[in-house]
Amino acid sequence: MDQQTKAALKQDKFVSTTTEGIEWAGEHRRSMIVNGAIALGVILVVVIAGAIYNHRSEKASAAFGEAMQVYETPLAPESQSDSSSGKTYATAEERAKAAGALFQAIADQYGCTSAGRNARYFAGITYIEAGEKQQAEDTLKKVASGWDSDLSGLAKFALAQIYHNGGRDAEAIEIYTKLTKKPSATVPAGLAQLQLADLYQSEGKTDQAKAIYATLKQDDPKSVAGQMAAEKLNPEATSPTGQGQ
Numbered sequence: 001m002d003q004q005t006k007a008a009l010k011q012d013k014f015v016s017t018t019t020e021g022i023e024w025a026g027e028h029r030r031s032m033i034v035n036g037a038i039a040l041g042v043i044l045v046v047v048i049a050g051a052i053y054n055h056r057s058e059k060a061s062a063a064f065g066e067a068m069q070v071y072e073t074p075l076a077p078e079s080q081s082d083s084s085s086g087k088t089y090a091t092a093e094e095r096a097k098a099a100g101a102l103f104q105a106i107a108d109q110y111g112c113t114s115a116g117r118n119a120r121y122f123a124g125i126t127y128i129e130a131g132e133k134q135q136a137e138d139t140l141k142k143v144a145s146g147w148d149s150d151l152s153g154l155a156k157f158a159l160a161q162i163y164h165n166g167g168r169d170a171e172a173i174e175i176y177t178k179l180t181k182k183p184s185a186t187v188p189a190g191l192a193q194l195q196l197a198d199l200y201q202s203e204g205k206t207d208q209a210k211a212i213y214a215t216l217k218q219d220d221p222k223s224v225a226g227q228m229a230a231e232k233l234n235p236e237a238t239s240p241t242g243q244g245q
Contacts, residue, residue, distance in 0.1 A: 060110035064119050067102035071095070071122065093130050100126030104139075117143070121151050125158065137162055153184030157192070164199055172199060190216060190225025197232070 073095055076088040089095035103123035110116035121143045127136035140162070143155035160175040176199065179192035197212035209232075216229035 056110055057113045057115065060106060060113040060115035060119075063102070063106045063110070064115040067099055067106060067119065067122070070102060071099035071126065096126040096129035100130060117146065117148055117151055121155055124155065128158065128162065133162065133166065149184045150186045153179060153187035157187045157195075160195065164202075169199060169203060188225070190220060190223055194225055194228060197229070201232075 073087070073089055075090065075092060075095065077090050089098065100123050103119040103126060107116050107120035107123055111120065120139060124136050124139035124143060127133075127139060137159065140155040140159050144152050144159060146152050146155075156175050156179060160172040160179075163169070163172040163175070173196065176192045176196035179187050180189045180196065183189040183192065193212050193216055197209040197216075200206075200209040200212070213229040213232045216223075216226050217233060220226040221230070
């Protein structure tokens with residue numbers, strides 16, 4: 001087969017392929033346009049949703065900062081209030097109620113944002129400080145059941161303290177045990193074990209408490225939890241009279 005014939009065949013094949021492609025594109029043109037429009041629509045939705053989320057996150061963060069300012073306001077009698085520095089609070093309970101209302105509003109409006117989730121946790125804490133135990137428990141349970149492991153751990157830890165203070169030690173023990181088995185960055189296993197041991201100690205179950213202290217001391221002697229456990233086992237060693245012996 002000479003070169004001219006080969007070139008002709010290649011050209012015929014190219015023309016045939018191109019023609020088939022054009023025909024396929026023509027037949028599927030509507031489908032391609034629809035699919036392209038859908039893809040573009042999805043991209044636009046994602047971009048718009050991202051912009052809205054960022055805008056809401058910024059507003060939530062600003063509101064959270066304002067709520068924290070209230071929460072950290074120094075206590076002072078109203079007679080000593082300095083009008084130039086803003087409102088002051090005479091009691092921690094009064095301040096907690098003021099800050100708590102702001103935190104709860106942020107959580108309700110911006111609950112899907114990071115600041116909103118943090119606000120819900122602080123709302124639970126301020127409910128405790130304000131003496132509103134049921135609201136505190138209900139709010140912290142919502143945080144504890146969330147996907148954010150760090151906030152969930154903190155909320156569970158606070159719930160355990162609520163239960164212990166309310167005479168519901170069995171529920172507190174269950175939480176501390178779970179936190180020990182599944183710790184988080186905010187509530188390490190050692191901290192949960194220390195609290196569990198202290199709870200046993202308060203119940204007069206000294207053998208169970210000492211067993212936990214001994215385990216902490218042996219397994220992680222250089223950690224804060226291990227050192228605190230050692231002090232619990234031998235308090236005389238850190239007392240003023242014991243230091244000189």
